[in-house]
Amino acid sequence: MPAGGRPTVRSRRLGAALRRYRLAVKLDQPQAAEVIAAHQTRVSRIETGHVIARPIEIRAMLKAYGVDEPEVREKLEALAKQSNRRGWWLQHAEHLRPDYLDHIALEDDATYIREWQPVLVPGLLQTPAYAEAIITEGPNYVAPERVAQLVKVREGRQAKIEEGGAAYTAILWEAVIAHPLVSVEIHREQLSAILEVGKRKNVTVQVLPFSAGAVAGSTYAFSSFSFESEPTVEAVTMENLRGTSVLEDPEDLAAYANAYDQLRSAALAPDASARLIRSAL
Template sequence: MSPSMEPSLNRRKLRLALRHAREQAGLSQREAAERVEWSQSKLIRVETGTVSVSVIDLRALLTLYKVTDQALVQNLEDAARGSKGPSWWSRYHDVVTPQFAQYLGYEGAATSLSTYHPIAVPRHLQTRRYAEALLAPRGVDLDRCQRVVELRMERQQRIFDGPAGPAAAFILDEAAVRRQIGGKAVLAEQLEYLLDLSHRERITVRVLPFEAGANDSTLGSFVLLGFPDDDDLLYLEHAAGSMTGGEDMKLLARYQECFQAITDAALGESESVDLISRIKQDLGAR
């Protein structure tokens, strides 16, 4: 991973490599921090990828962990140089919380993304007008509203339009595709966008029908991110947002099971497309 790439991805690379090297050296975070005369909180921030790592600090850790493979050392030094600087979402700092910024870093590295929303179309899939209509009742300042919408549009572009985006699975409750947020025209446009996305590679859009009855979908909206080289991650979409990974495997497993149950109860891909198409046609007939 070169210095020119997204800084958050370089930080993630360092996080995984340094955590693995420390564990191989048989050291706890407290012991490692004491050996290099750091605070434990500094090492924790490095191992969670929330801060960049200087080459000098990196070398101190690699020496402590007895990492001598010169090709690996050079690779990690390049990543350290590339871990500094702003990420793409930094220009939206006025509308992105630190917690959500950390999540966006993980999302950019994920190879799979699975999400469910019981009330509205997920942010990943919203059209511009739908997003604006969704934000309007919250009394959000117009300028701030536009900033939030721009963030959502760029986030979508990075996930769906790049050559190496994640395999993305979206389960929408039937209520989400029927609720007329913004009115009939806005919803019709939104449904047309869902139909377009459903035909793209790496993306599946399915609907959990009303007749599915009671199920774990009442847990609310959430996102599951999958990685080939790290623990899966759960992001709960509420006002503050919260992430859970390997530190709470029971909660993570509960939501993984929930998503599987919702998937099993949802309509198939073609059936979902048919339902969305019928709802869109009904909007025009009224």
């Protein structure tokens, strides 16, 4: 069972993949249960991520589902092994919501991370001062002793980008650049930091200008994640006042991939975006 008795994003990804392969060959759960000599309940719990499939079960299921690519088997077995792996963020788990832990786990696994942010500077780009101001002045009360902890977690998340562990693209609406939500001093420092991070080979920052019109209102802020060598969207997260929602349904993923393509097409090129940020400075 996943640590803590609740599905992790990795165990859910594993279960969702096995379910897709099962449905593709039109087998039901009782038939899948016969393949691994188990009760239907185990197959159900594997597919929902409440139970982690053993390597021998993964191999048997994939064989029954007609999936014989070694790379698929290796990927799913790796997910099974990693489902209970303790990430750096778990040392802060008592201070963080479970859904936020899921978001961090997706970032940690991702090879491609793409974000759209019409209001705030994304967490992966925030300076400590900006993060502290946003957390302190945000709509949800955060006890003073927790603020430093949350800022430290955001800095930990940024290590993934700093170390080149993922290709990262952020699209920011021009309002994020032009209208400070924090003090002018902190905002200036933040804009300078965005320009510096944008020089990294694995980072692309684009600004969607006001002139783009209604496309900026097409969707709320979201992040998308890919886990392979190609940037196919495999998970999306959206933040709201009550937490972070993780979307994994293929139709949802396709919709957000399309929305991101539209935003990127309407945004300024990276060089032009950098010039706009410098002009704001």
